[in-house]
Amino acid sequence: MKLLTRRALVVLVLSIIILLGLVIFTIGYIRDASTWVTHASNRHLYTNAQLMETGTIYDRKGEILFQTRDGAKKYHDNKTVRTAVLHTIGDTNDNIATGAQVAFKEKLTGWNIVSGAYRFNQRLSHFKNDLHLTLDADVCMTAYNALKGRKGTVGVYNYKTGEILCMVSSPSFDPENPPDVQADPVKFEGVYINRLLSATYTPGSAFKLVTAAAAIDNLEDIDTRIYHCDGKTNIDGVMVTCPTPHGDVSFEQALAHSCNVAFAEAILSLGASNLQDYSDMAGFNSSLMVDGIRTAAGKVNVSDAAGGDLAWAGIGQYDNTANPLCFMAYVGSIANEGVSVSPGILKGNIFSALIKPVTGKKRILSEETAEKLGNMMRKNVIDVYGEGNYQGLKLCAKSGTAQVGEDKAPHAWFVGYMDREDCPLAFVVVVENGGSGSKVAGPVAEKVLRSAVNSMN
C-alpha cells in the first residue's frame, strides 16, 4: 500500500505534462498567434491569398495609398504615386516582405492578442485598423521621378521626430498592373527589395563622415594639421589615390574635396581599433528597427586590416558596406547634436501615440563633435558642391562615389541634412552605378528636399 501511495504520483505526472503544455502553448500563443491568424491560407481573411478586407493606409496628409474595396486591393489613383510608394505599401501578392501590408498585417486585419480577430459581421474600425504613415506621397513621387528609372533609393526623414517622409526604391512598378518580372530580370533586378531598408552598398567617400568623427575626437592636432596630397600615396605596397592632386589641405578641406591621401594618413594615425569603434557606434554593423521592420545591417570590419587596406576602409572602400537608412540615421544624429532618433513610418493617432513606445533616441556623437562635423559638411556644400545649386536649403552634405569594380560605374551617394529649424530633414540618395555622387545623386537630393520643404510649409 505504501508503494502504491508513492507511485500514485504518476497521476500527477499527467497534470504536470498538461501544465507544461499550457506554458509552451502560452509562449507559442503570444509569439505566433498573429502568424497563425494572418496566414495567407486563412480564408476568413484571404481570397486567393489576398486579404479580403483591411484597414486603409494613408499618407501624412490623408491621401489614400491603399485600401480594400469589395474584396479587391485598390492603390492610389495616380500611377506614379502608386509606383513610388510601392515598396512602403507592398504589392498585391505580398512579394515585398517589408511592405506595410505584410509588416503591419495584424493591425490592418484587426487582430490583437486581447480581442483576437475582429468580430463576426462587424466592419473593421477605422480608428483601430487604418494605418497613418508619415510618408508624403508628393515627396515620394518627386523622388521617384528624380531617379529617372535608375536603380537606387531615396530616403528623407525628420531628424528630430524620426518621421520618414520619403522612402523610394527603384526599380519599381505599378502594383495595379504588375509586370512579368521574370521576362526582364535585368530591368527588375531586386524589384521586390526595398533598397532603403534591405540593401547594402559600398559607401565610398560618404563613409568619411565616420572617419572624420573619429579623427575629430582622437587626433589632437586635427584643426591645425596640414596634409599634403600628390594625388597618390603608397602604403605598404598598396596605392591610395585621388582623382587629382589636392596639394596642401587642412582636414576640413580634405573632407570637402574628399581627399583620399589626406584621409589615409589620418586613418593610419587613428588605427584600426578607433575606426572600428566609431563604425560600430554609428550603427554601421547593426540593423535598425523601423516600427518593427528590421533593416539590413552593413558591415565594417577592420580588425584584420592594416596599412593600405585600413586606409581604404577608412575612406569607405575595402569591403565596407552600408545600409542607406542606417546611414541616413547617422547623418541625422550629426544634425541633431549627436543624438540619433530612430526612423519610423507609422504616424499613428492619439490612441496609438499613447501605447506606442517613445521613439528610440541614442547619443552617438558628442555635441561638440556633431557640431564640428556639421560645420564641415556645410562647408562642403558652400565650397565644393555649390551653394547656388541648393539655394535656401541650408544644406550640409557629403557625397560618395563608391567604386564597385573596374568594369562598372561607381555608386553615387549623397547624404546630408538641412540645418533649418522649420525643416529638420536628413536624407540619403544612392544611385546604383550612377557615377559621381555630387553630380548624379546631389541633384536628386535637391529636387526631393525642395518638394519636402514645400510640403512642410
Place this chain on the structure above:
Amino acid sequence: MKMRKGPPDLVLFLVVFLLVAIGIIMIFSASAVTANIKYQDPFLFLRKQAIWIVLGFILMLVAMKLNYHRLRELGVAAIIISVLSLIAVLLPGIGSTVKGAARQIDLGFTSFTPSELAKLCTVIFMASSLSRNFDKIKSFTKGLLPYLLFLGVICGLIILQPDLGTTFAIAVTGFLMLAMSGARYSHLGILALVGMVLVGLAIYLEPYRMIRFIAFLDPWKYANDAGFQTIQSLYALGSGGLFGMGLGQSRQKFFYLPEQHTDFIFAILGEELGYLGVILVLGLFLIFAWRGFRIALKAPDSFGSLLAAGLTTMVMAQALINLGVVSGSLPVTGIPLPFISFGGSSLIFTLIAVGLLLNISRYVYDR
C-alpha cells in the same frame, strides 16, 4: 479501524458538473450551424447530448451508490463483454464505417462505441487483478507479461478499427497502472521504449498516419490537405485572443474546422471564449486530476486506490491527447475531449468513471 461511508467528493462533482455544462453550451454553439444545414435542425446535437447527460448523471449516481468492491468480481465479465464488442465492431454488417474507420455499432436509436466501454473495463479489470497480484508484478513473466498480453489484445482490436488515439490512451493508462502497482523501473523503461517503437511503426506502416505525421511537423506547408485540420484549429485558437470572439461568434464552425463539435471542440472554445476560456477548462481538468489523485491516496484498500488512480489517469490521458492534437502539439488523431466533446458513449462511460471515483471517495476509515 472501522470503515464507514462519508459524503462523496463534492469538489470533484462540481468540477465535472462545470465541465459538462461548458461542454453542452459549446456543443450547441459549435454544432448549430452544421446541424441546421445538414439536418435542418440546429438543436439536434444539443438535444442528443442533453439526453446523454441526463442518462450519464443517472448512471453516475448508480455507480456512486454501488459497493465498488463488488466490481472486483465483475472485472473478468466486463472484459469479456468489451472484447466481444470490440470484435463485433470489426465485423461487416455490425460495425458502421464512418470516414474509413469502424468504431461504432449502430443500435438503431443510437450508436455505441465499444472502445469507450473497453477503456473503462480495462481500468476496472487491471485494478481488480493487480490489487491481488502485487507480489508478482516485479516478475516479468509471471507478473508483467499477462497484463501486456491483455493490453495487447485490447489495443490490437482497437487499432484494427483503426483508432490510434484511443489505443494510445488505453496503453498509457495501462502502463501507468502497472507503474503504480510496483513494476520494476527497468521493465517499465524497456516497455516505454517498446511502446514508442510500436507507435512509430503504427505511424510508419500506415500511409495516412505517415502523411499526418509529416504534416504535424510543418502543418503550414500542407495547409490545404494533411495539415488542414491543425491549421484550422490554430486559426480558431489564434482568433480568440484573450477574451475570445464571444459565445456563438466562432467563424471556424462554419464548415471550416472539421469535427468542430467533437474532437476539435476545444478550438471552437478557444475561439469563442478566448485564452481565458482555455485556461478555465485546463484549470478544471487539473483540479480533476488533483481530486482523483487525492481519492486514490485516501482509498481504504489497494483495489480502490488503483481503481481511482486508473480512472483519473484514463480521463487525463484522453484529455491530454485531445488538447495536444487541437493545439498542434501532437499529430491529428480522433479522440474526444472528456466531458466536453459531443458523443454519448464517451460521456456516459466517463461519467460512470466519475461515479466510481465519487464512490471510492465516500469510504473513509475511522482511525
